[in-house]
Amino acid sequence: MARFxxxxxxxFVTGAGGFIGSHLCERLLELGAEVRAFVHYNSLxxxxxxxxxxxxxxxxxxxxDITDRDNVYKAMKGREYIFHLAALIGIPYSYHAPAxxxxxxxxxxxxxxxxxxxxxxxxxxxxxxxxxxGTAQYTPIDEKHPxxxxxxxxxxxxxxxxxxxxxYRSFGLPVVMVRPFNTYGPRQSARxxxxxxxxxxxxxxxxxxxxxxxxxxxxxVEDTVSGFICAAMAQESALGxxxxxxxxxxxxxxxxxxxxxxxxxxxxxxxxxxxRIRPKNSEVMLLQADITKARKILKWQPRVSLEQxxxxxxxxxxxxxxxxxxxxxxxxx
Numbered sequence: 001m002a003r004f005x006x007x008x009x010x011x012f013v014t015g016a017g018g019f020i021g022s023h024l025c026e027r028l029l030e031l032g033a034e035v036r037a038f039v040h041y042n043s044l045x046x047x048x049x050x051x052x053x054x055x056x057x058x059x060x061x062x063x064x065d066i067t068d069r070d071n072v073y074k075a076m077k078g079r080e081y082i083f084h085l086a087a088l089i090g091i092p093y094s095y096h097a098p099a100x101x102x103x104x105x106x107x108x109x110x111x112x113x114x115x116x117x118x119x120x121x122x123x124x125x126x127x128x129x130x131x132x133x134g135t136a137q138y139t140p141i142d143e144k145h146p147x148x149x150x151x152x153x154x155x156x157x158x159x160x161x162x163x164x165x166x167x168y169r170s171f172g173l174p175v176v177m178v179r180p181f182n183t184y185g186p187r188q189s190a191r192x193x194x195x196x197x198x199x200x201x202x203x204x205x206x207x208x209x210x211x212x213x214x215x216x217x218x219x220x221v222e223d224t225v226s227g228f229i230c231a232a233m234a235q236e237s238a239l240g241x242x243x244x245x246x247x248x249x250x251x252x253x254x255x256x257x258x259x260x261x262x263x264x265x266x267x268x269x270x271x272x273x274x275x276r277i278r279p280k281n282s283e284v285m286l287l288q289a290d291i292t293k294a295r296k297i298l299k300w301q302p303r304v305s306l307e308q309x310x311x312x313x314x315x316x317x318x319x320x321x322x323x324x325x326x327x328x329x330x331x332x333x
Contacts, residue, residue, distance in 0.1 A: 015085030017048020066108030181246030185221030220309030246289025
């Protein structure tokens, strides 16, 4: 079988201005792909993290909204490989605006799938999330683990996953679903736990977070991006399937905080704040990935250790020009 090459492949990335999406666009360009980046429309005409990318002038960047079907059709025209990352992802905000999550995560995904079917794309990479599993009923979590909607966010992602699966089963659309566990790294939103801890530890004597006991499986963004790309390159045996993208280990928020404080060289006190704690039956207490399937079929595995990844992440946040993007004195849901 001929070796796969991304050179001149016509790629479409939704959520391209976001944390993972911006890194993915840059990596695809490095591999030689022709990248069309779809960024959520805003009145300032900003491209999210692509505003600050040295590679943005090499991309075809389009502002739009995945909830607008006509907009999606026009933007996707002529693309061969679709990476669908666009979503509303903040779990706390999903308690306040669940209808918005249904519209973006479910209807938006449907729009992309319909366009991809009509355009006969070569591969559609759909982004799931480990939150669809809810609190682990057994560990490590493999792809056969039951799904549980413990937040409006996770419920809408389950819906989106199943619609993507249905387009494979009903119409033969070449869908592969990747299910990242907790990705971290430069550019991540302060809604996520690692930026929350790092930013406060760099700037304050007290760190405010939620519960200290939940355990998470943490994957550096370079490895997550590699997982997406491997899914797009995988043989046909991967079609219609979902793959965990994680590190395979879990540690508590308290253990994570201690590790970050040590790497920063600061030992602030920790206060667990009520407003940062999810409703009792909504909190996911344990996530730990079984990545056997991704190793076997996608030929993927993580390569960046947690300590290495945290060192890179902390170094990025230490740069004042990067820290300026964040509201250090507010809890952003």
